[in-house]
Amino acid sequence: MPYRFSLTVLMVASLVAVGCGLYAYYAPLTGVTGVWGPLAAAFGALCLLIGAALLLRAGARGARVVLLVLLAVGIVLTGFAAWLMHQWVMLAALGICAIAWVGALSGPKGDPA
């Protein structure tokens, strides 16, 4: 999977996860309406979105490695939260994030402009 495409997918899936978290918080009958668990998960997904955007622009190899590690931790923790909250669409979106993260391991084809 091309590096840039992988990060794009990661950002889109993160955005979906953010939406799922907000929906779970605000919508009735989600099982987690009005408690901070889904907000925390939405915040985690937002961090993934920001991390992927930064990674897209990161030039130094060290920075890319750090961001990839942080993204991995974020995907695991946010996914775990989604699982505990039985938010299956959110969990699926984070699964896509994980696949995209693997794609992003290939690194950029060349130095960023």
Added chain:
Amino acid sequence: MNKLLRTSAVLALLAGPGLAQGTAPDPQDGAPQQDAPAVAPQTGPADTGAPAEAAPETDTNAEPQSAAPAEPEQTAEPQARFPSDARVPASGPDWPSFHGQVSGAKYSPLDQITPDNVGGLELAWRAETGDVSDGSGDLPATVWSATPIYANGLLYIGTPFYRVIAYDPATGDEVWSFDTQSTLEALTQPALKNRGVAYWEASEPVEGEACQKIVYLGTMDAQLFAIDADSGEPCADFADGGVLDVNQWNTINDRWPLSLLQPPTIVGDHVIIGWAGNDWDWAEAPPGSVFSVNAQSGELEWTFDTIPEDIRERTGTANVWTAMSADEERGIVYLPVASPSPNYWGGNRTEDIPYATSTTALDVDTGEVIWSRQWVHHDIWDYDINAAPTLMDITVDGEDIPALMQPTKMGFLFVVNRETGEDIWPIEERPVPAGDIPGERYAETQPFPTVPAPLLDQSALPDVWKLADIASFGECSALWEDMIYDGMYTAPTTEGAGAGAYPNSAGVVQWGGVGFDPENQIAVVNLSHVVQHIKLYERDRYDAIQGGAGPGESGFHPQTGAPYGMSLESAMNRWGMPCWEPPFGELMAIDMTTGETVWRKPFGMSQRYGFYMPESWGSPTIGGPAITAGGLVFIGATMDGMVRAYDLQTGEELWSDLTEAPSVSNPAVYEHEGAQYVAFVSGGNSILKPSVGDMVSVYRLPE
């Protein structure tokens, strides 16, 4: 009784962030108290049953004393007084009372919905009453534990804003509603509470006359409303224009009104009224009493007082705040009586109070005592009898027995002959430890049933939950070391972290009680595992700690009038995790011919901050089951807000659905126009978690 929230903590675990580790004593959820009038009111009722002779004079200021248990009181000759073959009447296709039947069985003979097709159960309709508050605004939070009533072709529901709504049972369309305009103040409880309505209809109705069918709703401020079940209009001939002021009988220690939170129990033409109060803040409180009034006129027929007359002014409560049950064939009403006040110190009531923390059987026509069994002698643990006894006809060793099962907060299921109060299986008086509080009295023994086995092991605290202990760097094991525990009757103390309380006022079984299938003679009950600790503080120390803070804060309660204030807290770590090992709640079935367990399993999912815990941990439960002839158990009751159906024979979960908040009542099962429906109210209870609700969900099979 009240003990309201005490429970809260518990569950805390699960409970949301709002759950303080301190716990309010289990508030009596129900009913107001009052004192029985010395002079017969209105119709000239006899003040019956008061155990004046059972209250020996006692020196209350002496050294700690030991007390021998009172003998079970029995009067008359019960065996000769009742037909020996009278059985619990068969249930019908309606659901006309809080527990479905006045026997407390929670059983429906309907069998359209079975284990084979329950998986296809779908939502027929859902309604939101609008009567809900989370406490963030001007109104107190709501706690709604109503069971819908199906009768007269309508579904009746009472709300915590003290309104009655009549719904079309098939569509959920509102047919009529009635607003009592009651004050929305939490006068005796920490929340606005309601457990629904009661229903009566004339055995020989007068055609064209109003109020031949009546719905009754009580309020926090002790007003009982009678409303025409057809029109929703007040019944003008009932008391004062359709409103009975029950607080007129609140004449001793009338610190607060006799809150009518539990709907009255209807037996024939008798409306039998208990009440809820507040027994953790005051030593002297309104003394327990139960009233019977005429269903159509509201005139007082009799009063039953639970506390001997000579000590009523220095103690109080021992009231009936939960549902009662009745054997209509024998003309007996069974009272589940709460503990006296204050909850955790009894130096003001060292005399015997035989009807406190008891099941007491009264003649429904006169209020005279037929028999009474005290389940906790000199109760200083707030072990209110908190659920209606379940009447059941069982066959034991080939003998058909008219039985009664009394579930308890202690996790005991006492089973006795409901005519005589005598044991079915032996109930033994066993020695229990004494405490060390000056002036207190300690019972030497307490009753222990041998069959069925206790719902949990009350002889030892559960093991420390290693996960919670590690997460808190050993806080849980330190607490376990600091608690004093010598079994469930460990006396409250000023030492260490206090007395371990397991079980405790939160209750192993709560007001949902026990369901019973008469065909298979199987009883079903949900239960909670919760560890708390109770500590007493000498008055000076309590005042210093509290700094004049009001009652109900941080789990501290003043017991004003007693030399000790107290704290009641759930045993949780700094993160709000329970310090005891799961499971936190279970559902089980018992074969009542042998008392043996048929199946038992963790029940529901605990939840905190929205995160569900594994099902194997279970959930603390409030609410209860309904059983059907189709072979199903329907129940809500868990923190996760789910409502579920289980196979009665195997305990397998067959169906579930998510609702707005925990359904902390019993479901109702009814047949309307040929179709079977199951109705749940999701009102929430801060004892489980902070979420509140106003939702009615009704299910049926696809047409």
